Amino acid sequence: MNVQNHINLEYALIKYFSNRASLEEELFVRDWVSQNSDNASYYQKIKRLWVQRIVL
Numbered sequence: 638m639n640v641q642n643h644i645n646l647e648y649a650l651i652k653y654f655s656n657r658a659s660l661e662e663e664l665f666v667r668d669w670v671s672q673n674s675d676n677a678s679y680y681q682k683i684k685r686l687w688v689q690r691i692v693l
Contacts, residue, residue, distance in 0.1 A: 650680070654687040 638646070646669065652658040653666045670680045 650683055654684065 649662045670677050
């Protein structure tokens with residue numbers, strides 16, 4: 638993954654977790670997560686960090 642794609646992914650994940658993602662962004666995240674287990678693991682890691690940020 639190149640830097641630009643990584644930035645776009647991070648931006649889409651932040652919007653997704655904050656419930657501000659467009660339908661296109663939501664579909665992008667869901668599709669990306671379903672592509673392979675590494676993506677799913679990364680998604681879960683970022684989700685845990687997002688939830689911890691809210692709790693703390």
